[in-house]
Amino acid sequence: GQSLEQPSEVTAVEGAIVQINCTYQTSGFYGLSWYQQHDGGAPTFLSYNGLDGLEETGRFSSFLSRSDSYGYLLLQELQMKDSASYFCAVGLYNQGGKLIFGQGTELSVKP
Amino acid sequence: GAVVSQHPSWVICKSGTSVKIECRSLDFQATTMFWYRQFPKQSLMLMATSNEGSKATYEQGVEKDKFLINHASLTLSTLTVTSAHPEDSSFYICSAPIGYNEQFFGPGTRLTVL
Numbered sequence: 001g002q003s004l005e006q007p008s009e010v011t012a013v014e015g016a017i018v019q020i021n022c023t024y025q026t027s028g029f030y031g032l033s034w035y036q037q038h039d040g041g042a043p044t045f046l047s048y049n050g051l052d053g054l055e056e057t058g059r060f061s062s063f064l065s066r067s068d069s070y071g072y073l074l075l076q077e078l079q080m081k082d083s084a085s086y087f088c089a090v091g092l093y094n095q096g097g098k099l100i101f102g103q104g105t106e107l108s109v110k111p
Numbered sequence: 112g113a114v115v116s117q118h119p120s121w122v123i124c125k126s127g128t129s130v131k132i133e134c135r136s137l138d139f140q141a142t143t144m145f146w147y148r149q150f151p152k153q154s155l156m157l158m159a160t161s162n163e164g165s166k167a168t169y170e171q172g173v174e175k176d177k178f179l180i181n182h183a184s185l186t187l188s189t190l191t192v193t194s195a196h197p198e199d200s201s202f203y204i205c206s207a208p209i210g211y212n213e214q215f216f217g218p219g220t221r222l223t224v225l
């Protein structure tokens with residue numbers, strides 16, 4: 001089966017940098033995605049890594065290493081509004097875009 | 112970006128009644144949609160894959176007779192929770208994929224069964 005592991009909680013202060021790790025046990029996937037979900041809201045897409053390496057989108061960056069079965073989301077210049085849950089997910093081959101999600105990391109940004 | 116809507120956004124019902132939740136792709140066609148359930152402080156659990164013009168594919172442990180899915184058109188999928196019970200109270204979210212790397216999620220439906 002497939003599984004993705006993330007830390008359950010992370011706390012950081014405004015302006016800091018935080019890294020949320022995701023390790024996985026899966027095979028046959030297109031890439032690793034990251035989603036943000038504020039309390040009571042819907043998940044929104046943040047970033048995607050189809051190939052190994054770093055992808056940068058503004059304050060957010062994501063990294064994938066298939067050989068290490070590992071990825072991370074890096075958030076820079078943290079803002080209070082970044083307090084949310086962050087999920088890594090893998091898109092499985094030949095399953096029409098089906099995603100398997102990690103358990104999520106709750107990020108709390110303190111002043 | 113693509114927009115997915117859900118209706119209703121919240122519903123309260125009595126135990127034993129059925130509830131229908133609609134998921135629409137507003138500006139694109141979706142041959143496939145996904146239905147998730149999310150309990151507080153937990154991850155999104157995939158319930159089923161809704162396929163336009165054919166039967167839905169249910170994940171292991173999800174009762175297909177309890178959670179009826181119909182994908183009648185390229186822009187609409189419905190989830191009906193039949194004979195709802197308090198343990199069915201949850202946040203139900205649909206999504207539609209764009210390619211293999213991104214899904215657009217609806218705003219979710221919070222179901223409370225009394």
